[in-house]
Amino acid sequence: MTKLKVRDVSVRLGRFGLNRVNFTAAGGEYFVLLGMSGAGKSVILQIIAGIIPASGGQIFLGGKDISAEKVQNRKVGLVFQDSALFPHMNVFSNIAYPLRSMRPGARGTDSRVRELAQMTGVSHLLDRATSNLSGGEAQRVALARALALEPECLLLDEPLSALDVQTRSEFRRLLRELNRQGQTIVHVTHDYEEAALLAGRIGVMENGTVVQEGSPAEVFQQPGSEFVARFVGIRNFFSGTLTRERGPMCRFRTAGIDIALLSDEPPGEGFVVIRAEDVTIMRNSMPSSAINNFRGAVTGSGPARMGTEIMVDIGVPLAVLVSDDSAGSLGLAEGTTVWVSFKASAIKFIRK
Amino acid sequence: MNGYYPMKLLFVFIGGLVLLFIVAPLAGLYLSTTPGEFFQTATDREVAGSIWLTLWTSMAATLLFGLAAIPLAWLLARRKFPFKRLISAVINVPVVIPHSAAGIAILGFVARDSAIGRLGEKLGLSFVGNPSGIILAMAFVSIPFLINAARDGFAAVPEKFEKAALNLGASPVRVFFTISLPLAWRSILTGLIMMWARGMSEFGAVVIVAYHPMTAPVLIWERFASFGLDWAIPVAAVFITVCLIVFMILRIVASGYDKTES
8 A cells, every 4th residue: 555655746846856756655665765866866855745835736645635734743754864963952751752742741752752861772872962873873762763753754864875885784773673563665876786676666757756666686687777787787697595605706596597606695586687788698618717607598688878778688687898899799699609708706785 | 285374374373363353352351350350240249230130131131022923934835925125125224223222213113201101101101210121121132142043943944844844734833843942942942042142242322211220231331431431341241151151051061962962
């Protein structure tokens, strides 16, 4: 069931504008808006929250039109990119702020704050001044504060961008856990890895509008436009399981094929990304340093930004980027049997 | 960096002259007052009464008009409305006009034959020759200091905090009192101190609206005009001492607040 529906939302802010933005997020869904800086991702979140008024369109939350609702009554919790924790209040008071706003003087504020602090892993920080928090701690407090609102939809504005790799991974785990508990989340980012790791569905934004919406596999494997293809930059995106063989050498098992790769990530579920330009295509099998050699059939070809993109079915659809000259000389008509190869070091594994 | 040494020396010399220009007259004032004269003047009932009157009327002007000016400062910092630049300019008018002219303007506004004056008379309140008139004159000339400081303080509060608070279910009034005001408080406190200090030192506007009862600046003028410099100096020394003590206490309180905030 649809929880959040953004319909034809437009706004003009100086030279920048949103132009009829449409997307929906189902109840309990993790929806990621993916786009470059300046695409309008943060603006659409602020419009949903009511902080920026839209010039046109409607926003529905739980089936109710909230387009004209006051900011303070919308029940959408927004976590800002830089946390926006109130600097004159300690961590406890920050988390308690929405509780005191909604139910001034109500009992149970203290226990609810402690419950949220435990959930987000900041129980030991409650007496701390916000100026003494690390980036990761500040984002956890901001998340706890937004959750205190009991939001119908949680809006996250690039929440991981200022965090280091380790903190980022922990925070992602927390977000996934919240989503598993049924929290609807709309998360904006410019990072496709973040989108791949978290999203149930992705909307790609370009120039103030959503140009494609779908599952990560749909968006990454079948980009709807040249922009999406170039922006996400990955056509060969497969989910599966990583197992370690020896040292950094691992195997990744995805639907139909086994891929050898080098990775220092621990074994488990995840995704692999193989850049189309890192794949070599041949008419016959030839010895090379590449470990991954697959026989397949050409299923199609088309022009790409630089050269020609050949689609080869090797058990999974694999995109290969070749120069126009190579495409012509190899004679890669549909149905032609070919060999493709790529090095184990050219594959990137992203852990779930 | 050695090449900078002559310039540094020159700047220190010029700066020292400016500092001397401020300190020398005040030091001369104290040096020409004996301790006996000082304590005799300080215990003079007329002097003590005028200083007390100056302190409480300037405090009343700051609290009554200053607190009412804070919402205006917030509007100027946060809202767009027609004639905003004109209003900002009007607020600074009391700073640029001669204060005797300001006194004339206030007197015309609150004189017994004016609408405000007649209304005041009906309520049993007279502005001319009365502490209430002194409060009005002090507030008129000193309120721009608070409004400007408070406006700059509100403008310096990042809007994201106010937006975040609204998003977290707070009403605009709660956002003002729990976010905007506390975060701008340092500037507002500075503005309040400046307003009070400016009100205390006001002579031109006050002397026209209320020669009696005499505030300390008016008494200093009166002693000078009636008896000469020797009679005015001890009163001036006592009043400056009180002003400095009050100013130091307020700065200490304000800096203590700063430390607790940071």
